[in-house]
Amino acid sequence: MMTALAWAGTLGGTMWLALLLLPWRPWGTRERLAPATVVAVLGDVTVLIPARDEAKTLSRTLRALAEQGDGLEVVVIDDQSGDGTAAVALAAGAQVIDGAPRPAGWSGKLWALEQGRQQTARPLVLLLDADIALAPGMLGALLAKRAESGAALVSIMATLSTATPWERLLIPAFVYFFKLLYPFALSNVQRAPVAAAAGGCILISREALDAIGGFAVLSSTLIDDCALAGAVKCSDRRTWIGLSHGVVSHRVYAGLAPIWTMVARTAYTQLHHSRALLALCTGLMVLAFWAPLLVLPALPAWPAVVAALGLAAMLLSYQPMLRFYRRSPAWALLLPFIGTLYLAMTWSSAIASWRGRGVNWKGRRYT
Secondary structure (H helix, E strand, C coil), X not given: CCCHHHHHHHHHHHHHHHHHHCCCCCCCCCCECCCCCCCEECCCEXXXXXXXXXXXXXXXXXXXXXXXXXXXXXXXXXXXXXXXXXXXXHHCCCEEEECXXXXXXXXXXXXXXXXXXXXXXXXXXXXXXXXXXXXCCHHHHHHXXXXXXXXXXXXXXXXXXXXXXXXXXXXXXXXXXXXXXXXXXXXXXXXXXXXXXXXXXXXXXXXXXHHCCXXXXXXXXXXXXXXXXXXXXXXXXXXXXXXXXXXXXXCCCCCHHHHHHHHHCCHHHHCCCCHHHHHHHHHHHHXXXXXXXXXXXXXXXXXXXXXXXXXXXXXXXXXXHHHHCCCCXXXXXXXXXXXXXXXXXXXXXXXXXXXXXXXXXXXXXXX
């Protein structure tokens, strides 16, 4: 009879082997979009940029938009900034909407976007975060992907900064875990029960946006990008999400603390504020990352083989994301430690929720 130790190592190894063999390859990076080589005519597109205290990041974003093509309308919704964000936008030639006070029940970003939606009329809308720079031809590529796929919503998970040591350790894994939670290949299938988008860069048709009731249907949602994709799919429309080196975030996380805050902001929300799901997540993470590693020397022959193969599968599953971020394959050896850090961030998110602290973001508290 197998001991509890042998069962733990076998289950942990089996989880990684099963992940590696899934036909939709949630760990892969094949869903990619490269910038187009033809200059696009953009008279049908409005860019909406919600911005709260983004004077330091906005200039680069607006300069990149100016290189996308002719006829583009760029609208910055100044969400009651105190750092001169509006002046930066005006100096770059963008239109500026002075954001009204946030109504109860709305997140700041979604309220800003809703104001932009109400005051613009072009048939296509690009939702862009203030720290996202598009490579020349990227907007044209988004338009081409929309036409090719028939999707009402096309989104790109921006390539995030890996300039600092903590970013190099944690950021590729952040995208890796996101893809495990929201497999892009499944999200890109209309009938699949998975809906994913990355809020930093979303091209959506106004018709689809109006059909779901605008941003009001999401008003208090903290994980608003995936909720938007879900609403679009529920309206019987297609979505598409991918990766690209042509969509780049230039926001730098200087240490562990800002990355921790960014993840903890929505980690417990991701689990629907469920203690049962938190316990399940914790158990699965311990089984996957530590059980095969710690019990391997003590296992009998065939459970040890399963545990060893599982660890090999874990290392292999992380390689595509490391290649995408141009990092050494050896970073995969730190995946158990990285996974433990993300689990700790999730627990800190849960503890903050239990203590009634809510979420602090951009100087605002959300309960």
